[in-house]
Amino acid sequence: MKLRTALMGAAAMMLPLAAQAQDEGGERGRDGHVNIIYWQAVSIMNPYLSGGTKDVEAASLVLEPLARFDPTGELVPYLVDEIPTVENGGVAEDLTSITWTLKEGLVWSDGTPVTSEDVVFTWQYCTAEGGGCAQGAKFDAVSSVEAIDERTVRVNFSAPTPYPYTAFTGAESPIIQAAQFADCLGPRAPECTDANFMPVGTGPFTVTDFRVNDVVELAANENYRDASKPAFATVTFKGGGDATAAGRAVMETGEFDYAWNLQLAPDVIESMAQGGMGVPISAFGTLVERIEVNLTDPSPDLEEGVRSTVEAPHPFLTDPAVREALSIAIDRDLLVEVGYGQAGRATCNLVPAPELYADAENTGCLTQDLDRANQLLDEAGYMDTDGDGVRETPDGEPLSILYQTSTNAVRQDFQALIKEWWEQIGFEVELRNIDSGVFFGGDPGSTDTFQRFYADVEMYANNFPGTDPQAYLGAYLCDNIPSPDTQWQGENINRYCDESYDELWRTLSQTGELDERGRIAKQLNAMLTSQSNVIIPLVDRGRVSAHSNTLGGVQLNTWDSELWNAADWYRTE
Template identity: 40%
Template sequence: MTEDDLRQMIGRVKRGSLSRRGFVKRLAAFGLTAPMATQLLALHGINAASAQSVPAYKPTRRGGGGPLKILYWQASTLLNPHFAVGTTNQEASRVFYEPLAGWAADGTLHPVLAAEIPSIENKGLSEDGRTVTWKLKRGVKWHDGQDFTADDVVFNWEYAKNPAVAGVSSGSYTDINVVKVDDHTVRVEFQKPTPFWADAFVASRGMLIPKHLYKDYNGTNARDAPANLRPVGTGPYKFVSFAPGDNLRGELNPNYHMNNRPYFDTIEVKGGGDAVSAARAVLQTGDFDYAWNLQVEDEILKRLEAANRGKVNIVEGGNIEFVMLNVTDPHREVDGERASIKTEHPAFKDPAVREALSLLLDRGSIERFIYGRGGPATSNFLNNPPRFASPNTRWEFNIEKANQVLDAAGWARGRDGIRTKDGVRLRFIFQTSVNAPRQRTQAIYKQAAQRAGIDLELKSVTASVFFSADVANPDTYTKFFADMQMYTTTMTQADPQLFMNQYVSWEISSKANNWQGRNIVRWRNEEYDRIFREAEGELDPVKRAALFIRMNDLIVGSNHVIPLVKRPLVSASLNNLSTVLSAWDNTHWLISDWFRET
C-alpha cells in the first residue's frame, strides 16, 4: 500500500463512501491493527466522537437515576492523580478529575475537557511531529465554581515535572514544554519529532487538578494539600466523603459540562473484601451495580452468572500478570536503603537461576485451572495491540530442564534439598497481594520449584497495603523488599510507549524518588534505553513496532520479568446497567455516560 492509497481511503471515510469498519479491515490485510487504523483516522480529524466509538447515551435529562454502587475489592488510599500509585487510586481520582481526552475501547481518542482531538486537518498537529495544540472546551467549571482555563493545564505541567513534588506522572511531563496560547488554548512542544503525542494531559496520566487549590503546594509540601483527600475536579460527580481504604462517596455535579449527564444522583465506590465476594455482590445478590477487576477462577464466575442477575464483562487490552525477580538485594541496606541499586541480588545475578525459575512456572495449568477466559497464558510482556506482540518468544514448563540448567551452573543440593552455591541458598521470599488466584498460583509455583531444589517462602500482603502509596510502608509493591513478586501491570493507552518505560534506567524506583519510579524491578540495560529513546522519535509505524518488539524480547529474555497470563479487563455488572468500558483507559474513564436501562 502506498501513501497515496492510504490518503485516498481516509478521504473516502470522510466522504462516507467507505465505512470505518471497511477501512479497518483493509488495513488489517496489510498488518495494521484496529487501534492503529482508528488512530490514523483520528490524526486526520475523524475522531472517536464522529466515528461513534463510544456507545450512544440515551438519558434525556440530568439526574434521576438514584444511586450508583461500585465495588472495588482493592480500596483506594488517596485522591490526587499525580500520586496515584496503583490502578485503584487512579480509578478513585477519575471519579472527580478529568483529562483533556481519554482512550475509547477501539483505541481512538475521545475528547473530554478538549473541544476536539488535535489532528493535521484541524491544525492541532504539526506535520513535523514537534507540536500539539489543544483547544479547550469553554464553560467548564471546577466543582467550587471557578473557571477551568489554560492556566490550569499549564500548572499541571509545572506541578508534574517538579522533582520536589515527586509525582508518578512526572515521566509524561518532564521532557516537554507547555505554552498558553490563550485562555482556552495550550500548545505542547516536543524536543524532537514525537509519534506518540497523546500522553501528557491524556487518560490516567492526564487528569487535571485545579491551580487555585494546588499552587501553594507545588513543592516538597505537595502531599500536605487538603485537596489530596477532598478533591475539587471538573467531573460528573462532586466529592462528598472519603475514608481511605474503605469508602468513597460523590454526588451529582449540577454544572457538569456535558448535557444530560450524569444520570445517577449519587456514586459510591466501596473498597475492601475480596474478588469472589465482589463478584457475588453483583452477579448473585445484586447488592452492587458493578464490580471491578474480578481476578476470580472462571468456574466460579460461570456459576455466579447462572443467577441471571448480572453479566461478566471481558474487554481485551494490554494488561499482564507477571512475576519479577529482584535485580537488587532486598536483604541488604546501603546508605539507609534496602534493595539499593548499589547492590546486586546474590542469586538472581546468575542467569541460570532466572532461566530455571522461568521454566518452573506452569502457565498452562494456571490458565486452564484458574483464570480461564480471564487469563490466557503468554510469553510476552507486551501483548497488545497485536502488531506490537513479539513472534520471537515461547514459554515452556519443564522441571527436568530446570534441574539440568541448575546442575550445569554448579548449584548443588544440600541435605535439606535446597540448592546452594558459594554460600548462597536458593531460598526466596515470593510476595503478592491477597487474592485467591494469586495464592493458588503461588502454590503451583512453589511445588514445581521444590522439585528443582528451590524453596519459595510465600508471602501474601493485603491488597490495600500492597498497592498503597504510603511511603512509610515496607510492604508496598513499589518498594519490592522481597526476592520475587507478582501482580498485574496495566496498559492504559493504545500505544506501548508509557507501558514500556517501566524498564528504562531513569525510571528506577528508589528512596530518592519516594519509590515512585516505574522501574520497580530495577533492571538496567543500555541497549533497552537506547532503543526506547529511538522509538520515542520514530514516525514510521512499522519501524516503531519493531523497536518495541525488540524491547519486549530484551526484558523477557533477561528472565528478570517472567510473563504469566494476559489480563483482559474482567468485571461484572447488573444486566440493566449500561457502562462504557475501555481496556486502554481507567474503568471510570467515561463514568459520565453510565446509566440504567429501563
C-alpha cells in the same frame, strides 16, 4: 452464561438488552444512587501518587485528561473539542510539539475556570524536583509545557515525537487544578491529604467523603459540562473484601451495581451469573499477570535507604541464568487452566496487544522445562552443598526467595503452584500476600507497597492505556527507578537500568513509521522478558467485571479506566 462466548474478540461484551438502550437524557441526578464495588480498596484519589489501578480508576470519576481512549482504543476528545494532528495543524510538522485547545467555558467543580495554566501546572507537579510521580513515564519525552493563551497549551518535546499522545491522555494522566495543588509540589505532594483525597475536578462526580482503604462517597458535579449528566445523584464506591464477595454482591444479591476485576475461576463466575441479578462483561486488552524480579537486595539486614535500592545489588537475581531458570520452571498453561480458563492465555510477552506490537515469535517460555532449569543453575555454579534441597551461591548464600503478591484466591493458587515448581529446582520459597489496598497504594511511608518492593519477586497484573505502548515501555528507563529520593514513586520497580534499552526507547519515541515502531517495541519487550527475564510474564488476562441488570450505558473499556464513561450510566428500570 459462558465466558468463552464473552471473550470472542478484543472488545467482546455481554450486555442485556435493557443495558443497550440509549438514555434519553433529562435532569441531572434523576436516577438517584449507584453502588460500585472494587475489592481492592481505594487509598488515594490522585493517580500521580499511586500506580494502583484501583486508585487510578476511582480518581477517573473526578479527574479527567484532555483526551481518553474509547473501547476500541481510539483517542477521543474530553476536555478539548478535537484531537490535534499534523493534518489539522495541532501537531507541528517537525513533530516537536503538540498544541491542545480546551473547550470553551470549561469549569472546575468549584465553578472556577479551567485554563491552560492548569495543564502547565500538572506537568510541573509530576516533574517537580524532590518529588515522586507514579506516572512520570508519560512525560519522559516532554521538554516543556507552555500556556499560549487561556485555552491553548503547547507541549514541547525534546526531539521529534511521532506519537505525541502520552501526556494528558488516558486515566493515568489527568489535569489537576493548579489552585488546589499549588503548595503540593515535590516533597510536599504526599502531605496534601485534602487535595489527594478530595480533588477538585472536571469529571461527572465530586468526592463528599473519603475513608482510606474503605469507602468513597461522591455526588454529581453540579458544574459538569453536560447539564443532563450524570444521571446518578450520588455514588458509593466501596472497597475491600475479595473478588468473590464483589461478584456475588452484583450478580447474586443485587447489593451493588458494578463490580470490577473479578479475578476468579471461570466456573465460579458462571455460577454467580445464575443468580440472575447481573451479568459478567469481558474483553481482552493488554492486561498481563506477571512476576517482577527485584534486581536489588530487599534484605531487612540492610539499613533503610539502602534496602531495595541500586546501592545494594541482589545477591543472585542479578544473574540472568537464575532468572531464566525461574521462568522456564513455570507451567503457564496450567496456571491458565486453574485461574482463568477462557479468560486467559499463556504469554511470554509484557506487551500482548495490539497485533502490531505483540511478538508472536516470543514463545520460548510457554513450555515448562524443569530439566533445563536445573541444568542452567548447575552450569552457573549454584549447588546444594549441604543436601537440604536448597541450592547456594558460590559464596554460600541459600537461594531463598520471598515471593509476594496481593491477597486474592487466584493469586494465592498461583503462588502455591509456582512455589512447588521453584522448590523442585532448588529454591527455598516463602509466600506472602498483602491486602490489595495497601499493596497497590502509594503511601511513601508503607513498606508493603509494590513500588517499595521489599521482596525478591512480586506478582500482579498491569496494562497500558490506549493502543500504543511507548509510555508503558518507558516505565523501565533508568530515571524511573523508585527510591527514597522519589518517595518510592516510579514505575521501574525492578530497578532495571540498561543504557542500550534507554537508547532504543528514545529511538521508538522518535520513530513514526508504524511497522518500524512495531519492530522496536517488540525488541524492547524482548529485552525485558525473553532476553533478560527481569519480567516474567505469565497470563494475558481478559478483563472480567460485572454490572447489575438495571445499570445501563456500561461500556467495558480495556484501553482506559473501566469507569471512563460513568457520566453516561443510567438506571434502566
